Amino acid sequence: MAPSVEPSPRAILAYGALGLPLAFAALPIYVHVPKLYAEGLGLPLASVGAVLLASRLADAVSDPLIGWLSDRSAARHGHRKLGIIIALPCLALGFGGLLAPPAGAGLLWLAGLLGLVTLGYSLASISYHAWGAEAGTTPADRARLVAAREGFGLVGVVLAAALPNLLAEGGEAERGLARLTWLFLPLLGAMAAWTLLRSPVGSPEPSAPALSAGLAGALVHRPFARLLGVFALNGIAAAIPSVTVLFFIADVLQAEAAAGGFLVLYFLAAAGSLPLWLRVAARLGKSAAWLVGMAVAAGVFIWAAGLGSGEVVSYGVICVLAGVALGADLALPAALLADVLAREGGGGRVRAGACFGWWNLTAKLNLALAAGLALPLLAWLGYVPGDRDPEALQALAGVYAVLPVVLKLPAMALLWRWRHHFDGAVPALAPTVHGGSLR
Numbered sequence: 001m002a003p004s005v006e007p008s009p010r011a012i013l014a015y016g017a018l019g020l021p022l023a024f025a026a027l028p029i030y031v032h033v034p035k036l037y038a039e040g041l042g043l044p045l046a047s048v049g050a051v052l053l054a055s056r057l058a059d060a061v062s063d064p065l066i067g068w069l070s071d072r073s074a075a076r077h078g079h080r081k082l083g084i085i086i087a088l089p090c091l092a093l094g095f096g097g098l099l100a101p102p103a104g105a106g107l108l109w110l111a112g113l114l115g116l117v118t119l120g121y122s123l124a125s126i127s128y129h130a131w132g133a134e135a136g137t138t139p140a141d142r143a144r145l146v147a148a149r150e151g152f153g154l155v156g157v158v159l160a161a162a163l164p165n166l167l168a169e170g171g172e173a174e175r176g177l178a179r180l181t182w183l184f185l186p187l188l189g190a191m192a193a194w195t196l197l198r199s200p201v202g203s204p205e206p207s208a209p210a211l212s213a214g215l216a217g218a219l220v221h222r223p224f225a226r227l228l229g230v231f232a233l234n235g236i237a238a239a240i241p242s243v244t245v246l247f248f249i250a251d252v253l254q255a256e257a258a259a260g261g262f263l264v265l266y267f268l269a270a271a272g273s274l275p276l277w278l279r280v281a282a283r284l285g286k287s288a289a290w291l292v293g294m295a296v297a298a299g300v301f302i303w304a305a306g307l308g309s310g311e312v313v314s315y316g317v318i319c320v321l322a323g324v325a326l327g328a329d330l331a332l333p334a335a336l337l338a339d340v341l342a343r344e345g346g347g348g349r350v351r352a353g354a355c356f357g358w359w360n361l362t363a364k365l366n367l368a369l370a371a372g373l374a375l376p377l378l379a380w381l382g383y384v385p386g387d388r389d390p391e392a393l394q395a396l397a398g399v400y401a402v403l404p405v406v407l408k409l410p411a412m413a414l415l416w417r418w419r420h421h422f423d424g425a426v427p428a429l430a431p432t433v434h435g436g437s438l439r
Helices: 009-017 019-031 033-040 045-077 081-099 107-135 139-167 173-198 211-219 222-252 256-284 286-304 312-344 352-380 390-422
Strands: none
Touching (some): 009 019, 009 107, 009 139, 009 173, 019 081, 019 139, 033 081, 033 107, 045 081, 045 107, 081 107, 107 312, 107 352, 139 173, 139 256, 222 256, 222 286, 222 312, 222 352, 222 390, 256 286, 256 312, 286 390, 312 352, 352 390
């Protein structure tokens, strides 16, 4: 499965480049599309919500199938590039059509374009992630590939968060989103070309199993299933603050105007922490480094639970520390998965595309489960947005900051218990070629 040539720093950087437009595309679709179609186009809010929910469920459920198809294509062609090349036009057309809809666009337009963009995004991201798992010769190389991808991705998130307001004219959000599409298209083309032409070449398996065997084979493979379980539990814990953070800033801190600055701090800290987590993982191992990141996040959120009105400086520090912890969540789980695949994926046991299909499905369900758990719980506890009743604010702080810790602790316990399944020694590989010499 592993290639014979060690990826150079330039090749690793080139591989990461596609992560920027993929992350750039995801944020406006999830954040701006509901408001654009309900408020800007006057569509019924409940109908828009129903279309979004149906689209997200269909998108999540299709990911394992897309992963299997990626494996089949890679086995036939010897690389993962074809899936990305097919996906990018779908992503570009869907993104442009969603954010710059024609006058009179309705629910059918929204449903069709959402289907197109999510298909393109899923096909591109699953093929791209599987490629990264196959392109590294050592655990350190695989960690660097994941860190490069996530670092570029965080830059994309920051750009997508900041640009719509900067591009809006006279506060017209719709115009800012339409202009965003004209920046996205050349950005996608340039970054995709860099990745496709300059990235390290992966070595997928030369054959792929049948559909049922390919998908089931991943789930019955014990190291992958256990890692997926830890990823799911920790992912729900991490997603709950993302669902409730704006309510916390607005009502507990009473600093709604500073929300954008807090988010930028958070994502910049995550991007800046990636080299740190690579060094920690090299010294302690990836599982232990991920445990450290989880512990940092737990401590930070316990601190956040005690904040009150006006404590913006303390919350700014919390955003930085939480962003550092996010860096571990971004860089290390996928790198551990790549190591599991490198160690046990040969000989037809498990395939990268199938595993990343289940991985993407889990990540998307984490967001849905977090919203489905946190928001009804807040309503049951008596919180209403804009409510400054002390008991309601206490409930909000508990759901935002304490509930994630409650979920994160068993994830930490399972990671510690199963760490040897993830950090097991990788068998010796063929000699690698780097800089003209054998190593």
